[in-house]
Amino acid sequence: MRKSNTVTYIAHKGTLIVDPVSELPYTHYTAKGGEADNLTLKPALLKFKVPEIAAGVTIVEADGIFDTDDCKQETRTVLPKAQLYTPINPRRRKSTPVEGVAGIKEIDPYGRPVCLSGHPLVLIGRDIKRGEYIWCCPCYHPRCSPESLLHPVTLAATGAG
Template sequence: MFSPIEQEFLQARFEYHFKKRTSTDAAPSSTELFPDIPQDLSTLPTRSAKGRKGVNFYALLKAFLLAPLLYVEVMVSSVHLQVIGNSDFRMVCGFDTRPSLKTFERFDQIMIENGLWEKARQLMVSYNLFHGIVGKEEQLAVDTTHVDAEATVHKMKKCSHSEPCHCPKIPTDDNVGVMRKSNTVTYIAHKISLVCGVESELPLSRSVFKGDEHDAKTLEPTLEKVTEDLPEEFLKTVQYVSADGIYQSADNQQHTKSILKAKLLAPINPRKIQDKALESCGMTKLDRYGVPHCISGHKLQLKGLDEAKEHYVWTCPVFDPKYKQEGLSCSNEQHIQCCNGAKTGRTLRIHQSMTPQIDT
């Protein structure tokens, strides 16, 4: 599966060493530095022009991919310590010797600079989907988390000039922001939007944002990244995208429909809407989520939608046998006052314009 990555890595590693070698061509030769050394060195042992054989690609790749299974943070220094300190892990990865830290640093640098980690990730997802290891999904779940940033917000790189200059200011990290979880909890972080299959619960795609990016604005680029990461055959089966209430908006509903041809399922987000009095017989208020409350203090149950009249139809949770909730009761006096003692209780119609927070 990773053979294309191996070939690209070997080519990139060759170019990496070639650049380092050519950058020293201007250095003086040994004859210039030491003119007394004999010119005929044929009798001395020589090293192969091919150089020393590099550490096996797959051994290094396995070390980085398997480290999380041992709860090892995927950092060069952490993975290297695990390899040299755990003989079982070293054997499973396929190392013949104990590679140096520089070997791991060079491997990770080449993989990052040539985008090979990202290609390896996409290969794994495609392989698992194609071979049925991860089944097709009807519903995807989207949520955000954060990764602490090893950076300072708005910190700029310093140029090498000793005198005042007009060099452009370049941030040390252009993807970091202040993430506020509450009034007392704040992180300097990157925001990660993760997409998982609801059935498999496995991560299928991810997008990275600044820590201060609003969650509701991350859905569109996240779904666009999904279309890049996952094959079309898999996306054809996706019917729904579930997410937190913060994502519930007309724009995000449209983005989900246009990008994945799916429906966004998210709880009602009232935003700035507050509870308000409901001037209807037997009712007390229409809460911020668009649900009517009766004089007995019960929330009515949504019975359906009258598309012709654009009405939501609500029904009694005490007397309607189809929507009855156990444990609820209504006194005879309140029953008569609310619905004149109707056998199935009160039925109430609310026009859609009164509850714009509800996604029809």
């Protein structure tokens, strides 16, 4: 990649395939900087095609740049059972108010529920039998510091509110 007539920088792009549970990388693909981002998906998937692991893959999650019909078709070709999910920047989408659901005020533009005190909920698991996600208010989550998040119920109980 050229920055000026006297200085040249060599750029590379990396695509990494990672297990979503253990977060350990399976394989990677490195491309030259001039190659389009969406063209790096297929070579990475082809390197990943290990029969024992690839047979169980049903979801491939990638950046929004991979949201093209070609990338979706390539994913289906390389991994027949897999479907490509590409989160998109919500841009100007507004939060959607929710009524009739206990503890949830709205759904933010990224699809996360928001608690009554205005904090995005933390996904802590999924109930496979019921097909439901389990969400927790960050005020009660052990990884969050209580000083940074004050819940109205906590404030009333301590007399601080």
